[in-house]
Amino acid sequence: xxxxxxxGFVNSLVPINLLLMILGLVGGIIxxxxxxxxxxxxxxxxxxxxxxxxPISGLIMLGAIYSGAIYGGSNSAILIxxxxxxxxxxxxxxxxxxxxxxxxxxxxxxALIASAFGGLFGTLVLLFLAAPMAQLSxxxxxxxxxxxxxxxLSTIASMSQNNVLKGLLSGAFGLLxxxxxxxxxxxxxxxxFGNYTFVQGIxxxxxxxxxxxxxxxxxxxxxxxxxxxxxxxxxxxxxRILKQMAKTCKANLMRSSIIGxxxxxxxxxxxxxxxxxxxxxxxxxxxxxxxxxxxVIDGVCSSEAANNATIGGSLIPMLTLxxxxxxxxxxxxxxxxxQGIQPGFKIFSNNGELAYSFIVSMLIANILMVVxxxxxxxxxxxxxxxxxxxxxxxxxxxxxxxxxxxxxSMFDVAIMVFFGLxxxxxxxxxxxxxxxxxxxxxxxxxxxNLSKSMxxxxxxxxxxxxxxxxxxxxxxxxxxxISVLSPLFLGKHKSEKEAKxxxxx
Amino acid sequence: MTRRKADLIAGIxxxxxxxxxxxxxxxxxxxxNLFPKxxxxxxxxxxxxxxxxxxxxxxxxxxxxxxxxxxxxIKAIAIIVASIIYIFGMVYVGFYVTTLxxxxxxxxxxxxxxxxxxxAIVGSLVFGLGVTVVLxxxxxxxxxVPTPNSLLL
Numbered sequence: 001x002x003x004x005x006x007x008g009f010v011n012s013l014v015p016i017n018l019l020l021m022i023l024g025l026v027g028g029i030i031x032x033x034x035x036x037x038x039x040x041x042x043x044x045x046x047x048x049x050x051x052x053x054x055p056i057s058g059l060i061m062l063g064a065i066y067s068g069a070i071y072g073g074s075n076s077a078i079l080i081x082x083x084x085x086x087x088x089x090x091x092x093x094x095x096x097x098x099x100x101x102x103x104x105x106x107x108x109x110x111a112l113i114a115s116a117f118g119g120l121f122g123t124l125v126l127l128f129l130a131a132p133m134a135q136l137s138x139x140x141x142x143x144x145x146x147x148x149x150x151x152x153l154s155t156i157a158s159m160s161q162n163n164v165l166k167g168l169l170s171g172a173f174g175l176l177x178x179x180x181x182x183x184x185x186x187x188x189x190x191x192x193f194g195n196y197t198f199v200q201g202i203x204x205x206x207x208x209x210x211x212x213x214x215x216x217x218x219x220x221x222x223x224x225x226x227x228x229x230x231x232x233x234x235x236x237x238x239x240r241i242l243k244q245m246a247k248t249c250k251a252n253l254m255r256s257s258i259i260g261x262x263x264x265x266x267x268x269x270x271x272x273x274x275x276x277x278x279x280x281x282x283x284x285x286x287x288x289x290x291x292x293x294x295x296v297i298d299g300v301c302s303s304e305a306a307n308n309a310t311i312g313g314s315l316i317p318m319l320t321l322x323x324x325x326x327x328x329x330x331x332x333x334x335x336x337x338x339q340g341i342q343p344g345f346k347i348f349s350n351n352g353e354l355a356y357s358f359i360v361s362m363l364i365a366n367i368l369m370v371v372x373x374x375x376x377x378x379x380x381x382x383x384x385x386x387x388x389x390x391x392x393x394x395x396x397x398x399x400x401x402x403x404x405x406x407x408x409s410m411f412d413v414a415i416m417v418f419f420g421l422x423x424x425x426x427x428x429x430x431x432x433x434x435x436x437x438x439x440x441x442x443x444x445x446x447x448x449n450l451s452k453s454m455x456x457x458x459x460x461x462x463x464x465x466x467x468x469x470x471x472x473x474x475x476x477x478x479x480x481x482i483s484v485l486s487p488l489f490l491g492k493h494k495s496e497k498e499a500k501x502x503x504x505x
Numbered sequence: 506m507t508r509r510k511a512d513l514i515a516g517i518x519x520x521x522x523x524x525x526x527x528x529x530x531x532x533x534x535x536x537x538n539l540f541p542k543x544x545x546x547x548x549x550x551x552x553x554x555x556x557x558x559x560x561x562x563x564x565x566x567x568x569x570x571x572x573x574x575x576x577x578x579i580k581a582i583a584i585i586v587a588s589i590i591y592i593f594g595m596v597y598v599g600f601y602v603t604t605l606x607x608x609x610x611x612x613x614x615x616x617x618x619x620x621x622x623x624x625a626i627v628g629s630l631v632f633g634l635g636v637t638v639v640l641x642x643x644x645x646x647x648x649x650v651p652t653p654n655s656l657l658l
Contacts, residue, residue: 045649176548188537392611394608397607
């Protein structure tokens with residue numbers, strides 16, 4: 001193993017591979033930052049190019065694109081309140097308020113450092129804990145997945161503390177919207193409203209672009225401000241944020257990275273679920289919960305460390321079991337197969353140098369990402385100095401490309417506009433855009449696993465046994481209850497404390 | 506908008522949406538309709554709770570926080586209408602040609618500077634042309650991401 005790791009370092013540090021890594025990171029960050037263009041799309045676009053390369057070089061480049069794209073999603077989430085990838089939804093909760101406060105530099109650098117840390121952690125897990133983690137992933141059946149998503153949805157309760165009822169209603173709306181299309185049980189059309197186009201269902205990305213991006217454009221161009229936020233470039237932000245994070249975010253970074261790596265290994269559960277759960281946990285464990293959502297680095301840190309940690313996690317089942325843990329892992333697996341390399345545990349013995357070179361290159365790519373990202377931040381942050389009249393229309397053009405590119409369908413463009421209007425006007429009556437997005441993202445996974453669990457329960461003759469007796473399910477149920485009930489108890493405790501303080505005064 | 510009014514509208518909208526889905530799903534197989542039905546019930550109950558909260562609220566003047574910043578509704582409606590025309594336009598004309606027109610006219614109209622000034626007109630034209638070329642090179646030439654195409658480019 002150590003020989004292969006050493007060979008991995010040697011292969012990764014070859015100048016041509018370092019150059020490919022940098023190009024991959026730059027391309028990935030740009031693709032990730034563009035709403036609608038996902039990490040999967042970025043990696044898939046580059047796969048044919050890698051066929052002409054040496055397999056090790058090709059994989060190094062694909063790994064760098066993957067890491068760059070997942071981090072890149074945070075850039076647009078922070079600067080224009082539009083998550084570039086679904087896994088950056090939770091980054092908007094604090095990233096955008098930071099931009100409005102004139103702290104875009106701080107938010108961008110926090111996202112960069114947290115992403116690199118999460119990415120490094122996930123890769124180290126992949127390097128040293130692949131076998132036991134792969135075993136854990138096999139213990140996750142439909143009931144466990146169902147409870148994991150319910151745990152993710154419980155974030156809504158703490159996310160919308162100002163109005164939990166409207167937060168829950170927004171989440172239910174998102175879940176209900178996700179049921180449009182073919183049902184996962186019988187495969188019959190559902191809620192098509194007499195229009196056959198609805199059979200294809202509501203695609204997550206156009207809906208999200210609409211909810212976050214188009215709704216934001218209406219706000220931006222209608223606002224009295226000529227610029228998104230007051231922004232002046234500051235010097236030495238990266239080192240200052242690094243020091244601040246080392247001082248105050250150590251536990252948050254570790255917790256978020258662990259959550260990301262664990263969620264990443266579960267096939268079907270990706271950065272979006274990891275970042276949402278991690279944000280919720282970050283808030284729960286913080287002494288000052290009220291600061292989350294107001295624009296603090298802790299919120300950005302939770303979300304970004306987790307979503308980049310899923311990368312290493314998602315590659316574990318792909319490399320060890322031949323089961324891709326995410327769509328990107330599936331594309332990378334396709335690239336391996338095309339090169340005649342069969343993923344599975346034997347890859348570490350039959351193609352050890354290649355497997356370890358790929359893993360080690362991801363360690364190096366995450367370190368390089370800090371350098372590449374901090375250079376790119378200087379350019380991307382300048383978007384805040386462009387007038388909203390220009391930014392607004394440019395975002396609409398990008399939103400259309402992003403929505404159309406998913407399925408080459410004008411229906412998705414119409415969906416994007418519809419959800420833009422829902423997001424804007426819903427926001428004006430206090431509905432929660434983030435909660436609705438969570439519902440749309442998690443809805444299909446919840447229903448699919450609920451249906452499978454019900455079928456298992458039908459065969460076993462007991463719903464209780466299937467849903468409430470598996471150890472992992474029980475842990476997730478307890479965590480969900482804590483997540484839902486703790487804001488209520490803590491809120492009550494806080495108001496009692498305040499009342500006591502007022503009485504004493 | 507006051508919080509009371511917002512709660513009332515939100516409640517009515519939720520009950521309406523859930524009712525529409527309820528009616529649409531009435532002919533579905535029970536297995537297909539299990540999950541949506543649970544959500545519809547939650548939305549109807551929650552919607553009525555919102556309406557009840559609004560009607561029982563004593564504080565009639567409590568504004569929603571974001572209401573402090575008033576929106577220029579003419580500009581907001583202009584961007585919505587222009588975007589819808591833009592989308593229809595690209596179906597019949599082609600993405601890049603309509604994008605050039607949309608970006609140029611959109612940025613010119615939304616600009617707060619004197620619209621009749623040469624600087625504003627040229628600025629918008631340069632912006633529209635520049636962004637369209639960048640979009641074309643990025644998505645059509647380099648990434649080869651499909652865009653809605655029709656008669657023209």
